[in-house]
Structures are given as structure tokens and as C-alpha cells.
Amino acid sequence: MTTGTPGAIKAKMRMGDRVFSGSTIIAGAIILAVLAAVAVFLIAQSIPALVARPGQLPNAAPNFWVYVWPLVFGTIWAAAIALIFATPISIGVALFISHYAPRRVAQLLGYVIDLLAAVPSVVFGLWGIQVLAPAVQPFYAWLNTNVGWFPLFDGQVSGTGRTILTVAIVLAVMILPIMTAVCREVFLQTPRLHEEAALALGATRWEMIRTAVLPFGRPGVVSAAMLGLGRALGETMAVAMVLSPAVVVSFFVLTSQNPNTIASNIALQFPEAAGLGVNTLIASGLVLFVITFIVNAVARFVVNRRKAFSGAN
Amino acid sequence: MSAINAGGITNSLTTGRLPRGTVWMVLIGSWILLGIVFVLVQLAGGTKTFNLVGALFLGTVLFDILIFAISYLVEGVRKAKDRLMTSLVATAFIIAILPLVSLVYTVVLNGLPRMIQPSFFTESMRNVLGSGGGALHAIIGTVEITAFAALISVPIGLLTSIYLVEYGRGALATTITFLVDVMTGIPSIVAGLFAYALFALITGDVGYRSGFGGSVALSVLMIPVVVRSSEEMLKLVPNELREASYALGVPKWLTVLKIVIPTSIAGITTGVTLAIARVIGETAPLLIVVGYTSSVNYNLFHDRMMSLSVFSYTQYAQQGANAADFLNRAWAAALTLILIVMALNLIARLVARIFSPKLGR
Numbered sequence: 001m002t003t004g005t006p007g008a009i010k011a012k013m014r015m016g017d018r019v020f021s022g023s024t025i026i027a028g029a030i031i032l033a034v035l036a037a038v039a040v041f042l043i044a045q046s047i048p049a050l051v052a053r054p055g056q057l058p059n060a061a062p063n064f065w066v067y068v069w070p071l072v073f074g075t076i077w078a079a080a081i082a083l084i085f086a087t088p089i090s091i092g093v094a095l096f097i098s099h100y101a102p103r104r105v106a107q108l109l110g111y112v113i114d115l116l117a118a119v120p121s122v123v124f125g126l127w128g129i130q131v132l133a134p135a136v137q138p139f140y141a142w143l144n145t146n147v148g149w150f151p152l153f154d155g156q157v158s159g160t161g162r163t164i165l166t167v168a169i170v171l172a173v174m175i176l177p178i179m180t181a182v183c184r185e186v187f188l189q190t191p192r193l194h195e196e197a198a199l200a201l202g203a204t205r206w207e208m209i210r211t212a213v214l215p216f217g218r219p220g221v222v223s224a225a226m227l228g229l230g231r232a233l234g235e236t237m238a239v240a241m242v243l244s245p246a247v248v249v250s251f252f253v254l255t256s257q258n259p260n261t262i263a264s265n266i267a268l269q270f271p272e273a274a275g276l277g278v279n280t281l282i283a284s285g286l287v288l289f290v291i292t293f294i295v296n297a298v299a300r301f302v303v304n305r306r307k308a309f310s311g312a313n
Numbered sequence: 314m315s316a317i318n319a320g321g322i323t324n325s326l327t328t329g330r331l332p333r334g335t336v337w338m339v340l341i342g343s344w345i346l347l348g349i350v351f352v353l354v355q356l357a358g359g360t361k362t363f364n365l366v367g368a369l370f371l372g373t374v375l376f377d378i379l380i381f382a383i384s385y386l387v388e389g390v391r392k393a394k395d396r397l398m399t400s401l402v403a404t405a406f407i408i409a410i411l412p413l414v415s416l417v418y419t420v421v422l423n424g425l426p427r428m429i430q431p432s433f434f435t436e437s438m439r440n441v442l443g444s445g446g447g448a449l450h451a452i453i454g455t456v457e458i459t460a461f462a463a464l465i466s467v468p469i470g471l472l473t474s475i476y477l478v479e480y481g482r483g484a485l486a487t488t489i490t491f492l493v494d495v496m497t498g499i500p501s502i503v504a505g506l507f508a509y510a511l512f513a514l515i516t517g518d519v520g521y522r523s524g525f526g527g528s529v530a531l532s533v534l535m536i537p538v539v540v541r542s543s544e545e546m547l548k549l550v551p552n553e554l555r556e557a558s559y560a561l562g563v564p565k566w567l568t569v570l571k572i573v574i575p576t577s578i579a580g581i582t583t584g585v586t587l588a589i590a591r592v593i594g595e596t597a598p599l600l601i602v603v604g605y606t607s608s609v610n611y612n613l614f615h616d617r618m619m620s621l622s623v624f625s626y627t628q629y630a631q632q633g634a635n636a637a638d639f640l641n642r643a644w645a646a647a648l649t650l651i652l653i654v655m656a657l658n659l660i661a662r663l664v665a666r667i668f669s670p671k672l673g674r
Contacts, residue, residue, distance in 0.1 A: 014564050016566045021476075021566070023472055024472045024473065027473045028476045028489045030469050031469070031473055032492060034533060035492050035495065035496060037511065038507045041510040042506060042510060044510070045510040045513070045514075088405065089408055090409075093409045096405065096406045114658075116409075116412075118590055118658055119654070120647075121595075122594065122596045122626050122650075123416070123594075123647040123651060127412075127420070130419070130640075131419050132412075180409070204391055204394070206395040206398040207391070207394075207395070227498075234500025234501065234502065234503070237626060241629065263597065267502060271600065275519075282506050285502060288500055288503060289500070292498050292503075293495060296494065296498030300491075300494050
């Protein structure tokens with residue numbers, strides 16, 4: 001605080017201050033350097049794949065974009081289905097914890113959902129292939145026979161249940177905790193006065209939630225969905241273990257000919273890859289990086305825009 | 314309004330409402346009904362075993378429909394919608410819990426018998442082709458790689474968060490905040506590819522594999538988590554404490570070291586522990602840059618190492634002649650991993666609860 005005296009009093013610069021503030025700046029700069037390095041090294045390693053001539057790439061692809069397109073499609077398709085499952089359920093669970101369950105129970109339930117976030121993805125992979133896939137296969141067969149007129153359920157049904165729909169269910173379970181956590185935080189921030197005003201006007205609990213909580217929380221729900229999407233796009237092991245992949249672009253969700261995802265393709269191919277194969281995989285990793293970067297940037301943009309006006313309440 | 318013409322009704326406050334307990338009776342009733350249906354399906358040979366999940370799920374759906382219909386007839390459309398949404402929200406919660414229960418049950422059931430054999434913690438997989446062997450090499454690898462990742466990420470993450478809270482103004486701070494957000498979203502496999510590309514370029518060896526590379530990949534994933542959580546904790550330190558310290562003539566760096574950090578150390582420890590718990594189960598980056606082996610390797614800087622998550626994956630993916638031996642080891646490793654992660658989570662919560670400073674009240 002300056003007091004109006006001409007020439008504000010300068011504190012003496014101490015050695016310790018300089019060293020300490022200098023080291024914090026260096027730490028911050030390291031983060032800049034790391035991200036720059038991620039971009040530079042990935043680009044440097046993927047250039048050979050980007051300029052490769054026909055006949056050099058895996059899967060007999062004429063160029064890199066033809067090689068990567070089914071993978072991009074599979075990545076987005078699996079993540080999109082997972083998001084369709086996870087969004088309504090996470091909103092429901094978040095509402096249950098924030099507005100329905102008794103306070104004490106709610107805290108405990110919050111822990112339980114957080115525990116779900118702590119389970120490593122390789123365990124989800126094991127569970128998905130050993131428990132979930134056999135369990136849902138009869139249901140898939142039933143869907144295929146009886147609801148086969150619905151375009152997505154058409155095709156030759158898989159005998160193992162290792163389809164993209166199973167992958168999407170596993171992904172939905174995996175992104176549920178983060179989406180629930182974000183939604184819950186936003187719902188809890190709803191101004192108490194708005195809720196009480198709605199109840200005082202005679203609204204039932206659902207009408208109160210519809211008129212006060214959901215409009216307030218909508219940007220939070222959108223950003224939760226985007227964060228979940230980002231996670232689902234980058235998930236590797238669960239997909240690699242559960243999916244039975246093929247090089248196709250197909251919307252059928254019950255067949256054993258499924259488009260693979262970028263991350264899972266890298267994990268499966270990398271240990272045996274050599275030469276240009278490695279470069280191709282790194283280039284596909286770069287594509288994945290760009291996709292998740294865009295999704296996350298949009299999510300952050302929505303969150304930050306919300307910050308700007310929530311102070312008015 | 315109904316009080317006026319409530320002649321024959323004993324309690325006007327309960328007219329037009331469902332009696333207490335109706336909801337639960339309808340719920341249990343629909344579960345039992347669907348249970349009977351599935352028993353009949355089983356007896357008719359439709360399913361081999363009793364489909365408990367199916368009965369519970371379809372029973373809950375039936376309950377949702379029934380409660381809406383009953384409430385609509387007795388209480389009117391607004392209350393009926395309210396009851397429907399309440400039961401739908403509860404249904405969502407049950408759907409979310411089912412996979413967790415199934416997962417924990419399966420992992421414990423399949424993993425525990427193999428994990429409690431002492432050889433699991435004392436032997437590696439060297440020269441083991443059938444049953445026997447253990448995860449010693451994987452546990453050593455996991456501990457070394459994760460510890461080194463923490464050694465890299467904690468100083469960088471903590472100092473960065475101090476910069477953002479105490480010093481950072483202007484363009485650099487905004488850029489770092491934005492990039493930390495971006496880093497949070499880096500897929501783990503991309504972090505693994507980065508570490509591989511980095512070391513392949515530096516060493517000129519395209520087949521480069523080492524535990525240190527894995528530590529670097531994990532730190533890329535861990536740094537943003539540490540920065541985020543420490544930043545939140547440092548922001549919670551009241552400004553009055555800093556001002557009191559300045560007023561006594563304490564330099565800024567000593568204020569940060571002696572006042573701000575000790576006040577928030579519990580929160581920071583919790584954040585770091587949760588960050589470790591998050592990366593300790595990572596598989597994909599380690600699969601790429603560390604590779605896998607069946608022997609013990611203590612040297613972080615030379616040659617391939619095994620880690621628990623990759624051990625679990627390779628045991629599943631490369632099954633030998635007798636698949637059950639390999640699957641048992643995979644489940645046991647998964648259970649060990651879950652136990653470690655849960656222990657870390659519990660420690661984090663305990664630290665937060667016991668050591669957090671009592672501010673105000």
C-alpha cells in the first residue's frame with residue numbers, strides 16, 4: 001500500500017528472495033519447456049511417417065491419413081457412446097449426492113464414487129474382458145435378433161462380447177467418477193436463496209432442481225462432459241484388452257469387426273514395432289494429442305466463461 | 314382446501330398422499346416380481362444361472378413406472394413427476410454402484426488366493442513357465458519408477474504452484490496456468506510416446522527402454538496434478554498470516570517457507586499422495602518406454618523393468634500353456650495394485666484430517 005509519499009519505499013533486495021523467486025520461475029519455465037518438448041519431439045519423430053510413400057506403411061495404407069482415419073473414427077465413436085451412457089448417470093448420481101441423500105450418507109457415497117476413480121485402468125480391462133463381456137454377450141445376441149432393424153445393432157453378432165459397445169460401457173464406468181465430481185461441485189454451488197425461493201413458491205423438489213439447480217449448473221455439466229470425453233479419448237489399456245479390433249470404419253456396435261482406437265492401437269503395436277512402424281505410431285499419438293487438446297481447451301473455455309458471471313450471484 | 318369438505322376423513326393432512334412406506338413396498342414388490350420372472354426363465358432353460366443383475370435392474374425400471382402411475386392417480390401429476398425423478402436419480406446411483414461392486418468382488422475372489430501365497434512377494438518370474446513365481450520384480454519396478462517420478466514432479470510442481478500463488482503476475486503466470494490445464498488432459502499413452510521419443514533421440518537407440526524413461530513419462534502426468542492441488546491449498550492460507558509476517562520484517566521467501574508452506578503442508582501432502590495414487594496404476598506409458606521383463610532389475614537407468622500394472626497386463630496378454638496360472642497372477646497383481654492405491658487414498662485422507670491446521674473457529 002502506498003501512502004501518497006513521493007517515491008514508494010523500496011524493500012531491500014535480499015539474496016534469499018532472489019534465489020527463491022528465481023527457482024520458482026525456473027520451475028514454471030520447466031513446465032513450458034516440457035510441453036514444448038512434447039510437441040517438438042512428437043513432431044520430429046512423426047515426420048518420416050507423414051512423408052512416407054505408398055507401400056511403406058502398415059496395413060498397406062497409401063498414406064498416413066488413410067492409415068489413421070479408421071483409428072480416429074474408432075476413438076471418437078467409442079468415446080461418444082461412452083459419453084451418451086455416462087452423462088445422464090453422472091448427472092443423476094451428482095444430484096443424488098448433492099440434493100437427495102442425507103448429508104452424512106452423501107459424504108460416504110462421495111468417497112465410494114471417488115474410489116472408482118482410483119481403480120487402475122488395467123484392472124478395468126481385466127474386469128471388462130473376464131466379467132462384463134461374457135455377461136453382456138447373450139443380451140447382444142438378443143438385441144441383434146430382435147432389434148436388428150435398428151441400424152447400429154445390425155451385422156454379424158460377436159460371439160465373445162468383445163465389441164465396441166462393451167468398450168464404451170467400460171469407458172463410461174471409468175469416466176463416471178470425474179464427471180460426477182465436477183457436476184456435484186457445481187450443483188452444490190447453486191445459491192441457497194434460489195433453491196429456498198423455489199421451494200417457498202410451492203415447487204416440489206424436482207421442480208426446484210429443474211428451475212434453480214439445473215440452469216445454474218448447465219455450464220458445469222457441459223464442461224464435465226468435455227472432461228469425461230477427454231479421458232475417454234485417451235484411455236488405452238481397457239480398450240486394448242477388451243476390444244477385438246479390425247481395420248474398418250463401421251457404425252455397427254455388436255459385431256467382432258470393430259474400429260480400433262488410436263491409444264489402444266499404439267499399446268498393441270508398439271512392443272513389436274520397428275523402423276517406420278514406430279514413427280507411424282508416434283504420428284498417430286500426435287493426432288490423439290491434438291484431438292484431446294481441442295476437447296480440453298473447449299472444456300476449459302466453458303468453465304472459465306462460467307467463472308466470469310457466477311460472481312454476480 | 315380439502316379441510317373444508319374433509320368430513321369423513323380422519324386426518325386431512327394425509328389426504329391425497331401415498332401412505333408412508335408405499336415407495337419401499339412397491340420397490341421390493343417389483344424386485345420380487347422380476348426375481349420370480351427370472352427364476353421362471355431359468356427353469357425354462359433361457360439362462361444357465363439366475364440373472365441377479367437383470368432382475369434388480371428390470372425390477373427397478375418396473376418400480377419407476379409403477380410409482381409414477383400410482384402417484385399420478387393418487388397425488389396428481391406434479392407430485393408424480395417428483396417421485397419419478399427421485400426414483401430415477403436413485404436408479405442412476407444404483408447403476409453406478411453395480412460395476413464397482415462387481416469389480417471389487419471379482420478382483421478379490423480371483424486375486425486373493427494367489428496373492429496370499431508368500432511366493433508372490435518373494436519370487437520373480439525368472440525361468441517360470443507354469444505355476445509358481447511371483448511379482449517381486451514388478452513390485453520393485455513399480456516402487457522405483459513411481460518414487461523417482463515423485464522425486465521429479467514434487468519439487469517442480471510445488472515450486473510452480475508457489476510461483477503461481479505468491480509471485481506470478483501477468484503473461485507468464487497466465488500461460489503457465491493454461492498449459493498446466495492442457496497437461497492435465499495429456500493422454501497417458503502420449504506421455505509414454507514423448508518419453509520414448511525424447512530418449513530415443515538423446516541416446517540414438519531406437520530400441521531404448523529403461524525405468525528412468527518411465528519415471529519421466531509419469532512425471533509428465535503427475536506434475537499438473539501436483540501443481541493444481543498445491544495451488545488450491547496455498548490459496549487457502551489467509552492473507553492475514555502473510556501480512557503479519559511482513560509486518561514483523563520477515564523477508565518474502567522466509568514468509569513462504571516458514572509461514573505459508575507449514576500452514577498448508579497437510580493439504581499439499583494429501584495432494585501429492587493422491588497424485589502418486591493416480592500414476593502408480595498407469596500401464597500404457599510404462600509398456601512403451603520401460604518394456605517388460607521376467608527378472609529382477611534394480612537399476613533404474615539401464616535396461617527393461619517390470620511394474621505391477623504391466624505385469625498384470627502381460628500375464629493376461631501372453632498366457633502360456635496353462636492359462637489359469639497366468640490369469641491368477643494377473644488378478645493377484647491387480648488386487649495388489651488396488652490395495653496400494655486404496656491405502657494411498659486412505660493415508661491422504663488421514664493426513665488431511667489429522668494435520669490440517671485449525672483455522673478460525
